[in-house]
Amino acid sequence: MEPAETVVVPQQVAARGEPPGTLPPNLRWRVSQVMAETIDAVIDTIAAAITKGDTVKLVGFGSFSPGSRAARVGPNPATGAEIQIPAAKTVKFTAGKAVNSV
Numbered sequence: 600m601e602p603a604e605t606v607v608v609p610q611q612v613a614a615r616g617e618p619p620g621t622l623p624p625n626l627r628w629r630v631s632q633v634m635a636e637t638i639d640a641v642i643d644t645i646a647a648a649i650t651k652g653d654t655v656k657l658v659g660f661g662s663f664s665p666g667s668r669a670a671r672v673g674p675n676p677a678t679g680a681e682i683q684i685p686a687a688k689t690v691k692f693t694a695g696k697a698v699n700s701v
Contacts, residue, residue, distance in 0.1 A: 649690055659697040666691040 645663055648655045654664040666689040673684045 657695070659695050661695040661698055662693050664691050664693070665689075 645655045649663055649665050652665050654662055656662040668687045668689055670686040671684050672681050674680070675682045
């Protein structure tokens, strides 16, 4: 008895003569929906960790860490008069090796 042939999606697409990366219309919507949900979940997780004060490292991509900006004096863009700019919490991103090499 011969083992069953495993066919992956790119091979199925190539067999139909469509360009690589093309999915049937009924799968395109589902794939884009899953991708959007995954990206939203990753962003929400990073935001929650930063809010708690943690650093998030994505190996090969970079790291997100909480930061702060001190209060300072700056110009009012409309009038040019000096105004007090309050301190603020920020998010710092440090690019990883893979991003820096591009």
